[in-house]
Amino acid sequence: MGKINWARVFIGGLLAGIVMFALGYVFYGLWLSKEFGAAMQALGRPPMAETVGTMVFILMMSLVSGIIAVWFYAAIRPRFGPGPKTAALAGFWVWVIGGLLPTIWYASLDLFPRAYMAKDAGAGLILWVVATLVGAWAYKE
Amino acid sequence: MGKINWARVFVGGLLAGVVSNILGFAIWYVYLRDQWGPAMEALGRPIQETTGMNIFWVVVSFVGGILGVYLYAAIRPRFGPGPKTAACAGFLYWLIGGLLPTVGWGTILGFPRGLLATDTVISLIITVIAVMAGAWAYKE
Numbered sequence: 001m002g003k004i005n006w007a008r009v010f011i012g013g014l015l016a017g018i019v020m021f022a023l024g025y026v027f028y029g030l031w032l033s034k035e036f037g038a039a040m041q042a043l044g045r046p047p048m049a050e051t052v053g054t055m056v057f058i059l060m061m062s063l064v065s066g067i068i069a070v071w072f073y074a075a076i077r078p079r080f081g082p083g084p085k086t087a088a089l090a091g092f093w094v095w096v097i098g099g100l101l102p103t104i105w106y107a108s109l110d111l112f113p114r115a116y117m118a119k120d121a122g123a124g125l126i127l128w129v130v131a132t133l134v135g136a137w138a139y140k141e
Numbered sequence: 142m143g144k145i146n147w148a149r150v151f152v153g154g155l156l157a158g159v160v161s162n163i164l165g166f167a168i169w170y171v172y173l174r175d176q177w178g179p180a181m182e183a184l185g186r187p188i189q190e191t192t193g194m195n196i197f198w199v200v201v202s203f204v205g206g207i208l209g210v211y212l213y214a215a216i217r218p219r220f221g222p223g224p225k226t227a228a229c230a231g232f233l234y235w236l237i238g239g240l241l242p243t244v245g246w247g248t249i250l251g252f253p254r255g256l257l258a259t260d261t262v263i264s265l266i267i268t269v270i271a272v273m274a275g276a277w278a279y280k281e
Contacts, residue, residue: 004219043184045251061245068236075233078218079145093215094237097208101201102242108197110186111250 004074008139010067016135017066020127021059027123032116039112069094069128070135077141084133091132092125099124145214149279154207157275161202164267173263176256184250209234209272210279217281224273231272232265239264 028036029050037047048054073090080086100121107117174188181188213230220226240261247257 040249043186043250045184045249048249057248061241065241068233068241072233072237075216075219079215093208093212097205097212097234098237098241101205101208101238102246105201106246108194109181109188111184 004071005139005141008141009071009074012070012073012135012138013067014063015066015138016069016131017059017063019134020066020131021062023123023127023130024058024062027127028120032119032123035113035116035119039116043111065098066131066135069132070139073132073136074139074141082141084136087133087136088129090136091129094132095125095128099128145211146279146281149281150210150214151207153210153213153275153278155203155275156278157206157209157271158199158203159206160274161206161267161271162199164270165198165202168263168267173260176259180252180256205234205238205268206271206275208238209268210275213272213276214279214281217279222281224276227273227276228269230276231269234272235265235268239268 040047069091072094073087076090077086080089103117103121103124106112107114112120178188209231212234213227216230216233217226220229243257243261243264
């Protein structure tokens with residue numbers, strides 16, 4: 001079995017990360033921001049400040065997540081074959097492990113309203129699958 | 142490439158879940174509970190250690206075990222069968238399901254960094270051992 005093309009993992013991963021960051025802004029920065037702010041207030045925490053530092057932190061998290069997602073796509077390619085179906089599958093499983101389960105976990109601790117967490121998880125599914133599809137498109141062996 | 146052996150994913154996953162539950166509960170009661178208690182109370186959400194909650198944690202650990210062994214099965218053709226690939230799957234699981242959410246949510250919620258770091262390292266060890274145990278039972 002051929003080795004993973006690391007250069008392409010990084011290129012695809014950065015692309016996926018940018019998509020993730022952009023979609024994340026739409027979902028969490030626009031759509032869910034009010035609900036999130038209210039939930040944070042209920043916890044006695046200040047709303048997330050939209051500072052340069054916060055944006056850089058979110059961007060870094062998105063880029064790292066994108067690289068991991070494309071690496072996972074590359075890792076499962078020999079099992080499922082190359083293409084968008086495998087990319088969507090990779091995005092789906094990464095979401096289940098990194099999005100859905102932690103969301104269920106945090107929801108069980110009553111940190112955030114369950115309705116908010118459900119929307120958060122739904123947005124995460126779209127975000128992970130779309131970003132992995134875009135990143136995997138740039139991955140070649 | 143052959144298909145994933147789902148029966149073995151479940152068997153291995155349950156084994157991984159057992160390991161994860163034993164190690165997780167042991168470390169929770171010996172050490173982590175005393176650390177997380179005050180952190181959650183600071184947010185006005187004291188930990189509810191009800192039977193229902195414990196059952197929920199057990200079930201989530203079993204689901205996690207099955208997912209971990211599935212990851213191993215999925216990447217096996219790329220890296221070959223064996224403990225090295227299993228450890229890699231465990232590390233990947235921890236990276237996606239442990240490190241990233243902890244850094245993200247933990248930072249947002251303002252949990253003490255030392256606690257997050259300790260919790261993350263412990264979860265890395267537990268996850269890698271659990272997935273390795275589960276992968277041992279996986280055959281094709």
